[in-house]
Amino acid sequence: MELSTLDYSLIIVFFAIVLGIGIYVSKKSGKSSSEYFLSGRTMPWWLLGLSMVATTFSTDTPNLVTDLVRTNGVSGNWGWWCFLLTGMLTVFVYAKLWRKSNVKTDLEFYELRYGGKAASFLRKFRAIYLGVFFNVITMASVTLAAIKIGGVMLGLEPWETVVAGGLITVIFSALGGFKGVVYSDFLLFFVAMAGAIGAAYYLVNIPEVGGIQAIMENENVKDKLSILPDFSNKKALITMLVIPLAVQWWSSWYPGGEPGGGGYIAQRMLAAKNENHAIGATFFFNIMHYALRPWPWILVALASLVVYPDIASIQQAFPNVVESKLGQDLAYSAMLTKLPSGLLGLVLASLVAAYMSTISTQLNWGSSYIVYDFYKQQINPNATEKQMVNVGRLSTVVLMVLSAFLALALQNAMGVFNLLLSFGAGTGLIFILRWFWWRINAWSEITAMFSSGILAILLETTSLKEILFNPENGVFPEWGELPFIMVITTIIWLTATFVTQPETKDVLRSFYQKIQPGGPGWAKIIEEAKQDNVEIVANDQKWSVPSGIKAMLLGVVLIYTIMFATGYWIYGETNLALTLTGVAAISAFLLIRAWNKMKDHIL
Template sequence: MQLEAIDWTIIGAYLLFSLIIGFAVARQAGKNAKQYFAAGKNMPWWLLGVSMVATTFSTDTPNLVANIVRTDGVSGNWVWWAFLLTGMLTVFVYANLWKRSGVLTDVEFYELRYSGKMAAFLRGFRSVYLGFVFNVVIMATVSLAAIKIAGVLMGLSPVETVVISGIVTVIYSSLGGLKGVLLTDFFQFFLAIGGSFIAAYVALNHPDVGGFEGLLQHKDVIGQLNILPDFSDPSQALGVFIIPLAVQWWSVYYPGAEPGGGGYIAQRMFAAKNESNSIAAVFFFNAAHYALRPWPWIIVGLCSIIVFPDVASMKEAFPNAASVAGDDMGYAAMLTFIPTGWLGLVVASLTAAYMSTISTHLNWGSSYLVNDFYKRFVNPKSSEKELVMVGRISTVVLMIVAGALALLMQNALDSFQILLQIGAGTGLLFILRWFWWRINAGSEIAAMVISFVVAVYFQFFHQYTGLPQLSGWEEIVIGVILTTIGWVAVTFMVRPTSKETLYRFYEIARPGGPGWQKVLDDADAEGKDVASFKDEAWRVPQGIFCMVLGCVAVYGTLFATGYWIYGHWILASFITVVALIASGMLFKAWRKLIEIKPDEELYE
C-alpha cells in the first residue's frame, strides 16, 4: 500500500482549505475574547451540533471502538453508549440553564454559583487542571491514534507524525478561534462520515472477509456480534453493561459526556444565539454521536478480527508501527486495503477527524487559561487584544505538551479507563449543584481531590499493597463511593455559600425545585425580588420525561441498525417501530417543555 500523487493532492487540498478558513475569520476572531472563544454567542443550532459531532469523531474514536470490538465484542461499546443518558439529561435539563448563566466558560460558573476565596481558588485551579493537565491528556490520546494511523498508512515515525500534524493544526486553530473551528468542523463532519463508510465498504469486500455473509458467519466473529452482553457471565455483564448504565453515566466525569453538561459541549451551548438553539444543538449531537456513527467503525473492527487475528500479525505486517501496535490498531490496519484515490479521501477524513478534535480542545483549553486564570488572576485589566494574543500563545504551548505526552503513551483504551477513574464520583455533584443550594465550593474541591487520589492509588500503588487485583468497573464503583461520601461530608462541614451569591445565581439561572426552597423562603423574608421566580413551573420533571423518550429513540435507532445489518428482520422491524413511536412522542413532549418558560423580559 502506498499513497499516490492523487492521494496526496486530496490531502493537501483539504489542509489548504482548512487554512483558508482560518485566515478568512482570523480578523474577526481577533477582535475580542468573546469572538475568539464563543464566536460572538450568536451561532445557529445546526452549526454547533455538527461541530460537536465532528469534535467527538476523532482519530482515537474508531481506534477505541476497534479495540473494544476485538477484545469485548460489540456489546463492549456499552462503556461509552451508556453516556447517552448523560447527554440527553444535558439536552432537556441543563442546556437552557447553561445558556441562561451567561458565562464565557463553564469554569467561570464557579464564581457565579459559589462565594468567597474557595470559589476563586476553585475557578483558578480548575482552569489550569482542566485547561492544561486534563486537556493535554485528552489531546495526547488523540495524537496517539494519529501516530498509529500515520505509522500504518504513511510509514511515518511517531516523532514525524507529532511534528507535522501539530504544526498544521496549531496554525489553523490559533488563527480563527471558535468560529474558525465551527466552520471547518462543518465540512470535516461530512468528510469524516464519508471516510468511515468507505472504510467499512472496503473492509467488507476484503477477500478474507467475503462481504456481510462471510463476516457474520466467520467462526472468530460470531461470538463478538451480540449487542447485549452475555448475562451468563456476570463479570462481563457487570463491567460493560450494568455498571455503565446503573452507575457510570451519572457519577463519572468524562469530556464530552459530563453529567450536567460542561467542557467543550458547554462552550458550544454558550455560543448559541438563544436557549432553543442551545438545546437543539446538543440533541442533534447526541442523536448523531450514538445512532449515526458507530456501525461503520464496528464493521471495520469486526473485519479486522478476520484479517489480523492478533497483535502479532499486525506487528509483522507493519514493522514501522510495531512499537505502538495493539488491538486498537485494527482499524488503521484495515485502511491499508483502500485503493488509490479513495485512500487519499479516507486519510483526509481521518486528518479532518484529528484536526476537528484537537482544534476544539486547543480553543477550549485556552479559553480556561485566558478567561479564568490570566484575566482573573494575572492581569484583570488586560485588553481584549492582549487576551486574544495570550490565547494564541497558550494554544501553541498546549499543542507542544500534548505532542510530547503522546510519544509516551501506548494504548487508547487504557487512557480512556484512566480518565473515567479520575472523574469517578464527581458526576453526581455536577448534577445536583444546580438544584441543591447547600452544595458549595468545598464540595467541589473535595470531590476533585478525592477522585484524583483514588485514581492515582489504583493506577500506581494498588499493586504494591498486597490487596486483590480489581477489575476496571470495581475500581470505578469504589471511586464513586469514596468520592461521594467525601464530598457530601465536606458539604456540611464547610460554611454555605453566601445568601447574596445564592440570590444572584437563582435570579440568573432560575433552576427551580425543592432544593432551593429555603433560599426562596429567605428571599421572601428579606423582601428580595428573586422570590418572584418561584412561580415559574419547574422544567425538570418534563425534561426527564423527554430524556427517557430521547434515549428510547436513539438507542432504538442504534439497535435497529445493528439488527438490520445482522439480517434479523423481525426484531429489526419491531425496534424500528418502537424508535419511531418514541420519536413522535418526544416531538410532542419537547414542544410542551419549550412552553415552560418565563417572560423573556424578566431576565434580559
C-alpha cells in the same frame, strides 16, 4: 503503502481549504476575546451540532472502538454508549440553564454559583487542572491515534506524524479561534462521515473478508457480534453493562460526556443564539454521535478480526511499527491500508479532518480556560481584549507542544480512556445537583476533585489496586474499582459539604435570580428571601425539570432503538430490526409531543 497522485491531491486540497478558513476568519476572530472563544454568541443550532459531532469524531475514536470490539465484542462499547444518558439530560435539562447563565466559560460558573476565596481558588485551579492537565492527556490520546495511523498507513516515524499534523493544526487553531473551528467543522463532518462509511463498505466486501455474512459466520467474530453482553457471564454483564448504566454515566466526569454539561459541549451551548438553539445543537449531536456514527467503525473492527485475528498477525504484517505502539487498536489503521486509490485519499483526508477538528476544539477550549479563568483572574485583571487574544494564541501553541511530547510516551487509547474515567469518578453527581440543591458549596467540588484524583493515582501507582481488586483474593470484586472510587469520593464530598459553611444568602439569591432553576432543592432559600421581602422568583411557571426528565427518557429510548435497529438491519435480523424501528417511531412521536409542551418553559 503507496499513495497515488489522486490521494495526495485530495489531502492537499483539504488542507488548503481548512487553512483558508482559518486565515479568512482570523481578522474578525482577533477583534475581541468573545469573538475568539465564542464567536460573539451568534451561532445557529445546526452549525453548533455539526461542530460537536465533528469534534468527537476523533482519530482515537475509531481506534478505541476497534480495541473495545476486538477485546470485548460489540457490547464493549457500553463503556461510552452509557454517556447517552448524560447527553440527553444535558439536552432537556441543562442546556437552557447554561445558555441562561451567559458566562464566557463553564468555569466562570463557579463564581456565579459560589462565593469567596474557595470559589476563586476552584475556578483558577480547574482552569489549569482541566485546561492544561486533562486537556493535554486528551489531546495526547488523539495524537497517539494519529501516530499509529501514520506509522501503519504511511510508514512515518512517530515524531514525523506529530510535527506534520500538529504544525498545521496549531497554526489553523491559533489564527481562526472558535469561529474558524466551527466553520471548518462543517466541512470536516461531511469529509469524516464519507470516509468512515466508504471505508466500512469497501473493507467489509474485500475478498479476504467476503461480505457481512462471511464476517458473521467467521469463528473469530461469532462471539463478538452481540450488542448486549452475555447475561450468563456475570463479570462481563457487570463490567460492560450494569456499572456503565447504573454508576458510570452520572458519577464520572469525562471530556464530552460531562454530567450536567461542561467543557467544549458547554462552550458551544454558550455560543448559541439562544436557549432553544443550545438545546437543538446538543440534541442533534447526541443523535448523530450515538445512533448512527458508531456502526462504520464497528464493521471495520469486526472485519479486522477476519484478516488480523490477533496482535501477532498485525505485527507480522507491519514489522516496522515499534513494539511500544502495538495494540488491538492498531487493527483499524491496518485495515485502511487495503483501500484503493481515491478512497484511500478520502479516508486519509477524513482522518486528518477528525484529528484537526478534535485538536483545534481542545486547543481553543483549553486556551479559553487559561485566558478567562487564570490569566485574567490571577495575573492581569485589567487585561485588554488584544492581550487576551494574544495570550489565547500563545497558550494554544504551548498546549499543542505539551500534548505532542506526551503522545510520544503513550501506548494505548483504551488505557487513557479508563484513566480519565477513574480520575473523574464520584464527581459527576455534584455537577448534576449543584444547579438544584442550594447546600452544595465550593468545598464540595474541591474535595471531590482532589479525592477522586488521589484515589485514581494511588490505585494506578501502588500495590493498593492488587490488594483490593485481585480476582483471586481481593477485598472487592475485580470490577469494583470505579464504584469504589465513586463511593469513597461521594462520602468525602458529602461530609465536606455539611461540615463547611453554606454559601452566603447574597450569593445563593443572586444565582437563583439569574438562572431560575426551580425545584424543592431551593425551597429554603426562596422562603427565606420572601421573609426578608426579597423577590427572587421571576415567574410562577411550573418547574420544568420533571418534563425535562420525561423527554430525556424518551430521547434515550429513541436513540438506543435507532442504534440497535441499525445494527440488526446490518446483521440481517429483519424481524428484530422492524420491531426496534417501530419502537423508535413511537418514541419519536411521544418526544415531539413532550418537546412541544416544554417549549413554554424555555421561551
